[in-house]
Amino acid sequence: MLRDITLGQYYQTDSVIHRLDPRVKLVATIVFIISLFLVDNFIGYLIAAVFLACMIKISKVPFRFMVKGMKSVVFLLLIAVVFNLFLTPGEPVISFWKITVTKEGLSMAFKMAVRLVFLIIGSSLMTLTTTPNNLTDGMEKLMAPLKRLHVPVHEVAMMMSIALRFIPILLEETDKIMKAQIARGADFESGNLIKKAKSMVPLLVPLFISAFRRANDLAMAMEARCYRGGEHRTKMKPLVYHKRDGMAYGILAVYAVMSVYFGRFFRI
């Protein structure tokens, strides 16, 4: 069961978005997020919504998968909305007891909610259509210029992909250790949240020891296979831009210009 866990919730299907270069998708996500925070009128949000809806349609990923990603941030969303709603000063609309809701507050809360929802859907669209492997490759390539500033780009990308590979293995290991401790009378089930968290502590020590041992073995295996950092290294699957990637950049540019023009400077 634990073997099947994949991080980054990739949704396997064949679409243009899936086939796009990961760099395009990364850049597009960043541009989209920035545009959400630049825009501050209704038309801007409408453009963003249409753009996002089109992308979801093209990606062939069922919409419910994007909503799934939202469950985990509902709480954050609520806090943001509530704070904006009640704590923004301005012209009061409703007022009861000590609480006043202002017109500015309403509009701020609405904007905040729309921004966060779009942000989460937009970024989960990227992770749903890109394998984690592709994503790390894309990041490595995009951040390559930072190498000149002595940022260890290759090393970070390598660490990320190794971490991804070892997540299922370590989960399985956790499961094993847990079962071994349950067999000797450990209790992970009962008690409140704090007690449950405390009972996890004895799990961590053996897990860490085994993780370090694995890291040691892996480092040796990598060296035995001539690994010596990013230099002199060739790629089995190099990232190459295709025609569709250029077109995607074009569409993205059109969206960015439109969204900033209509969403920020255009006044009705």
Add this chain to the structure above:
Amino acid sequence: MGIIEAKKLIFEYIRRDEEGNVEGITRAVDEVDLDIKQGDFVAVLGHNGSGKSTLAKHLNAILYPTEGTVWVDGKDTADEKYLWEIRQSAGMVFQNPDNQIIGQVVEEDVGFGPENMGVPTKEIWERVEESLKAVGMYQYRKHSPNKLSGGQKQRVSIAGVIAMHPKCIILDEPTAMLDPNGRKEVIRAVRALNHAEGITVILITHYMEEIIYADKAIVMDKGHIAMQGSPREIFSKVEKLKELRLDVPQVTLLAYELKKSGIALPDGILTNEELIKALQA
């Protein structure tokens, strides 16, 4: 000169206490001489702590000799400038398959070695295909290694080493964590490589059944080479092997006991068929 040669190889593990003072010295490998020819299949045996894994790590320049010299393909392993050439010509497969697979897809893992060596992209793909076919894992090339069995994972690790086009493969207890079926799979793949491609194989193991096919067997004990010779020669000395706390294959043991009770049998019987033939004769 053979592909691998060692002269008076000594390796000492130095244990230190918290202040860095020497607490004790353990001599893991003690004056070992080796001479292995290109294309040989050599098995190294020994119980735990006999120094066989330490010896293996010298053949790939992961450890350097405390005293003495090791040459791989004529190059001194202690010489820094040959390091990567040595690691390319002597590939190494380790015990735990999970801790040596780097890629998240089988084919990517096999490509890892050639990528590190700077092989051009097109050639990497050719090498990956040919090495996966050599170990019979080509149909799994798109799978995630996490979903393979132990024997399959270990065959992927072997493919990963072959893709670097080594002259010699050192397998450090590759079957210790596998079930009997997985063990057979791996040994079959290793033998096929040795026969078909002429790659020198050094198989470190404590399973006696696995050394039957070797050209030469080396038995280690307390860092020394205790016995060496063909598997038949080794297995004919049942008493000596027992002294070294090693098991002999069941057939060999049976033949030995039969002989002791007065049935005329040759020494060092290795397979069931041989025993049947000898008994019928």
